[in-house]
Amino acid sequence: MxxxxxxxxxxxxxxxxxxxxxxxxxxxxxxxxxxxxxxxxxxxxxxxxxxxxxxxxxxxxxxxxxxxxxxxxxxxxxxxxxxxxxxxxxxxxxxxxxxxxxxxxxxxxxxxxxxxxHLLEEAALAQRIIVMEQGQIVMEGPPPVIFADLERLRQLKLAIPEPIELAARLRRVGFPLSPGALTVEAIARELVQ
Structure with missing residues (x-):
C-alpha cells in the first residue's frame, strides 16, 4: 500500500x-x-x-x-x-x-x-535525488553527485542551498571537503578535523 x-x-x-x-x-x-x-x-x-x-x-x-x-x-x-x-x-x-x-x-x-x-535543502537529505524538468528526468543520483554539478542546477533555475554554495566556495579556495559535506553540520565537522 x-x-x-x-x-x-x-x-x-x-x-x-x-x-x-x-x-x-x-x-x-x-x-x-x-x-x-x-x-x-x-x-x-x-x-x-x-x-x-x-x-x-x-x-x-x-x-x-x-x-x-x-x-x-x-x-x-x-x-x-x-x-x-x-x-x-x-x-x-x-x-x-x-x-x-x-x-x-x-x-x-x-x-x-x-x-x-522544489526545496533542494530537503532533497540534500535524501538517499537519491531525481531532478525533473517538463516531465523528463534530467539528473539523478545520490546528493553528492547531484550537488557536484551546481552549474547544471542553476541552468535548471533551482535555488542552491546556502550550505552547498558555502561548501563549493570553500573547496575552490583549497579546503578539502568531501562531496558529502552538504549541510552546515557536515561542513563544520570536516573543517574541525
Missing amino acids: VGMIFQNPDNQIIATVVEDDIAWALTVRGMPAALIVERVADAMEAVSIAHLRGLPPHKLSGGQRQRLAIAGVLALRPQCIIADEATSQLDPLSRQEIAALLQQLNREHGLAVIQVT
Whole structure:
C-alpha cells in the first residue's frame, strides 16, 4: 500500500477530533475496534502528537496538522509514503521537523519515502535525488553527485542551498571537503578535523 501526504494537510483532515481523524480510514475499512485503537495510538506516538488526541484539528498549528495527516497515513501501515510538497506551507522550523520526521520513518519503520519538493535543502537529505524538468528526468543520483554539478542546477533555475554554495566556495579556495559535506553540520565537522 502507498500512502499520500499532500501539500495542504487540511485537504486530508476529515474528522473534528485528532484521534477520530486518524481512525477514520481504518473505520471505513471495517477493521476491528481493538486494532484501530492500537494503530491510532502507534501512529500518534510515531509522529509525537499523542498529547493532541482530543483536540479539534483546526486548533493545531500547520506543522501539527501535517503531523496529523502523516499519522492518518501511518495508521494504514503503508510500505511507501509519497510526500507531495508536504513542507511547502510550513514555517522553517516546522519544515525541518517534518523533513526529519520523514527521514525517521524511513530509518526506524523501514518505510520508503518519496518526497516531491522544489526545496533542494530537503532533497540534500535524501538517499537519491531525481531532478525533473517538463516531465523528463534530467539528473539523478545520490546528493553528492547531484550537488557536484551546481552549474547544471542553476541552468535548471533551482535555488542552491546556502550550505552547498558555502561548501563549493570553500573547496575552490583549497579546503578539502568531501562531496558529502552538504549541510552546515557536515561542513563544520570536516573543517574541525
